[in-house]
Amino acid sequence: xxxxxxxxxxxxxxxxxxxxxxxxxxxxxxxxxxxxxxxxxxxxxxxxxxxxxxxxxxxxxxxxxxxxxxxxxxxxxxxxxxxxxxxxxxxxxxxxxxxxxxxxxxxxxxxxxxxxxxxxxxxxxxxxxxxxxxxxxxxxxxxxxxxxxxxxxxxxxxxxxxxxxxxxxxxxxxxxxxxxxxxxxxxxxxxxxxxxxxxxxxxxxxxxxxxxxxxxxxxxxxxxxxxxxxxxxxxxxxxxxxxxxxxxxxxxxxxxxxxxxxxxxxxxxxxxxxxxxxxxxxxxxxxxxxxxxxxxxxxxxxxxxxxxxxxxxxxxxxxxxxxxxxxxxxxxxxxx
Amino acid sequence: xxxxxxxxxxxxxxxxxxxxxxxxxxxxxxxxxxxxxxxxxxxxxxxxxxxxxxxxxxxxxxxxxxxxxxxxxxxxxxxxxxxxxxxxxxxxxxxxxxxxxxxxxxxxxxxxxxxxxxxxxxxxxxxxxxxxxxxxxxxxxxxxxxxxxxxxxxxxxxxxxxxxxxxxxxxxxxxxxxxxxxxxxxxxxxxxxxxxxxxxxxxxxxxxxxxxxxxxxxxxxxxxxxxxxxxxxxxxxxxxxxxxxxxxxxxxxxxxxxxxxxxxxxxxxxxxxxxxxxxxxxxxxxxxxxxxxxxxxxxxxxxxxxxxxxxxxxxxxxxxxxxxxxxxxxxxxxxx
Numbered sequence: 063x064x065x066x067x068x069x070x071x072x073x074x075x076x077x078x079x080x081x082x083x084x085x086x087x088x089x090x091x092x093x094x095x096x097x098x099x100x101x102x103x104x105x106x107x108x109x110x111x112x113x114x115x116x117x118x119x120x121x122x123x124x125x126x127x128x129x130x131x132x133x134x135x136x137x138x139x140x141x142x143x144x145x146x147x148x149x150x151x152x153x154x155x156x157x158x159x160x161x162x163x164x165x166x167x168x169x170x171x172x173x174x175x176x177x178x179x180x181x182x183x184x185x186x187x188x189x190x191x192x193x194x195x196x197x198x199x200x201x202x203x204x205x206x207x208x209x210x211x212x213x214x215x216x217x218x219x220x221x222x223x224x225x226x227x228x229x230x231x232x233x234x235x236x237x238x239x240x241x242x243x244x245x246x247x248x249x250x251x252x253x254x255x256x257x258x259x260x261x262x263x264x265x266x267x268x269x270x271x272x273x274x275x276x277x278x279x280x281x282x283x284x285x286x287x288x289x290x291x292x293x294x295x296x297x298x299x300x301x302x303x304x305x306x307x308x309x310x311x312x313x314x315x316x317x318x319x320x321x322x323x324x325x326x327x328x329x330x331x332x333x334x335x336x337x338x339x340x341x342x343x344x345x346x347x348x349x350x351x352x353x354x355x356x357x358x359x360x361x362x363x364x365x366x367x368x369x370x371x372x373x374x375x376x377x378x379x380x381x382x383x384x385x386x387x388x389x390x391x392x393x394x395x396x397x398x
Numbered sequence: 399x400x401x402x403x404x405x406x407x408x409x410x411x412x413x414x415x416x417x418x419x420x421x422x423x424x425x426x427x428x429x430x431x432x433x434x435x436x437x438x439x440x441x442x443x444x445x446x447x448x449x450x451x452x453x454x455x456x457x458x459x460x461x462x463x464x465x466x467x468x469x470x471x472x473x474x475x476x477x478x479x480x481x482x483x484x485x486x487x488x489x490x491x492x493x494x495x496x497x498x499x500x501x502x503x504x505x506x507x508x509x510x511x512x513x514x515x516x517x518x519x520x521x522x523x524x525x526x527x528x529x530x531x532x533x534x535x536x537x538x539x540x541x542x543x544x545x546x547x548x549x550x551x552x553x554x555x556x557x558x559x560x561x562x563x564x565x566x567x568x569x570x571x572x573x574x575x576x577x578x579x580x581x582x583x584x585x586x587x588x589x590x591x592x593x594x595x596x597x598x599x600x601x602x603x604x605x606x607x608x609x610x611x612x613x614x615x616x617x618x619x620x621x622x623x624x625x626x627x628x629x630x631x632x633x634x635x636x637x638x639x640x641x642x643x644x645x646x647x648x649x650x651x652x653x654x655x656x657x658x659x660x661x662x663x664x665x666x667x668x669x670x671x672x673x674x675x676x677x678x679x680x681x682x683x684x685x686x687x688x689x690x691x692x693x694x695x696x697x698x699x700x701x702x703x704x705x706x707x708x709x710x711x712x713x714x715x716x717x718x719x720x721x722x723x724x725x726x727x728x729x730x731x732x733x734x
Contacts, residue, residue, distance in 0.1 A: 144724065274631045280682040280684075284687075285614055285684060288686075302600060308563065308615050309649045309652065312648055343607065343608070346620060348617045357627050361623070368637055390719060
């Protein structure tokens with residue numbers, strides 16, 4: 063994906079501020095800053111190092127450097143197996159307690175402070191204040207919208223959410239979304255930047271609580287808590303029902319493609335037309351939406367767009383991956 | 399797991415019939431019957447063949463034999479990679495249109511007819527009528543309880559649900575549960591039988607619509623449909639949010655262990671004590687249960703029971719599996 067064709071589009075979101083973005087050219091970003099070096103921030107630092115960046119870390123705790131070194135050392139073998147950039151150097155980082163010093167000269171900032179709204183608000187404002195104009199600042203928040211976090215910042219136009227999954231050095235997904243006052247260019251730049259460093263980027267048009275993956279995961283988690291609360295299943299049964307069941311399919315086919323295959327050769331249209339009434343069944347505590355012809359068509363067309371290959375090919379791919387996963391897990395468990 | 403220590407326990411479920419179970423000794427089950435040879439029934443047949451059984455299939459469609467042969471041929475390479483029993487022979491099956499002939503001399507029956515309640519009721523009654531006493535009859539149903547399916551059968555005590563996941567020859571999970579009139583011995587026997595042939599068995603104490611895995615999967619699916627219905631996400635985004643996100647963790651750690659690790663060194667107790675309030679957040683349309691101290695303790699104790707190993711060891715295992723899965727998927731996608 064080329065950034066140049068995207069980042070200079072004029073912003074058109076109502077309420078977007080006069081932007082200090084466009085940001086640096088992607089190729090000029092040699093150094094990034096990680097603000098906060100806990101599990102998520104440290105995981106980001108490890109990932110940026112593996113991708114060949116110099117990393118400047120800000121963290122106020124006295125033992126931040128030691129903890130970070132331990133985290134990077136633990137993550138490095140994994141990162142090596144996935145493939146390092148030529149210039150990758152796991153020691154190419156510095157730890158700072160002065161924020162202005164930490165962000166000086168960097169081309170991108172990833173904030174991963176604890177999930178406390180007041181703290182995030184103040185910290186994002188502080189980062190904005192000491193960071194050079196045009197540098198995009200992303201927050202790892204899993205719970206807050208940028209609209210609610212950006213209230214104290216002088217320049218909210220460059221503040222975006224860049225939500226990773228734990229561990230950020232292994233899970234490719236990053237969900238990118240701006241707040242009401244974020245410039246569209248900042249969202250585009252961040253998306254292109256993450257894309258350029260090998261992340262799987264989902265750019266959202268507007269803010270939805272929980273973004274996408276966490277909403278889906280949270281629905282499953284809450285149903286599981288209800289089942290435990292009602293004595294319907296144990297913790298062990300819930301975990302195994304996923305690991306030995308549908309969980310084996312989800313790394314290769316998401317929930318939509320999974321149900322596409324459940325429709326056999328007829329695919330998703332067969333599935334919805336024949337099993338649509340099951341959405342009325344009490345198979346979870348979450349009521350389904352009405353399966354209108356519009357929703358039916360949106361889902362069927364969406365699957366055709368997302369996964370145009372023939373069902374037979376998808377089945378062969380799924381089976382090959384499931385076998386490999388089962389053999390890998392048997393091998394890993396055999397070692398322990 | 400030894401069946402002998404379990405199957406002769408006296409039945410104590412109120413309403414259980416005078417049982418014709420206990421069933422044949424496990425070691426004496428050389429032949430099984432598959433009633434219905436569609437995707438699920440044919441998948442079961444392939445699995446039983448790979449485990450060394452002779453398989454008798456009943457299916458009324460004129461092309462059942464051809465379709466079944468094609469399915470078994472397609473599944474056999476996968477089954478071979480997972481490891482065949484010494485006596486496995488992919489041609490060791492016969493197809494019958496007479497039900498009494500199909501079940502004659504078999505030690506176990508797996509029914510996988512279409513999901514239509516009246517059809518299942520009549521078919522289970524018909525199978526029961528022509529099957530030797532003491533042979534357990536399991537239904538692959540994903541949607542009905544055995545209480546509602548067993549209404550027409552002369553001997554409901556031997557009728558159990560044995561719910562597989564597609565494809566049954568690759569996904570280990572089988573959920574086993576009886577109806578109100580099922581003998582506890584039949585549930586135990588079926589569980590032990592599936593266990594003895596390498597399945598991952600979850601035996602449920604009582605009937606819950608959707609069993610366990612489908613309830614969890616259905617909650618996620620319905621949240622996804624709502625998101626599409628509301629223009630919050632596309633089909634492609636939903637699928638990728640899982641395949642490139644939490645889906646990479648689920649084959650090794652189920653949802654409970656995943657959140658256990660999200661609590662860091664403090665594990666699930668830290669997670670619930672610090673992030674419990676997030677259950678009130680609008681991160682899915684499904685309301686969570688009240689996090690009472692009882693539920694909190696049930697979940698924490700359940701995780702301790704299910705996964706007593708230290709968090710560091712679980713993290714190392716997770717990372718190793720995620721890397722392997724990512725490399726497998728890259729390799730499979732590289733071929734296509």
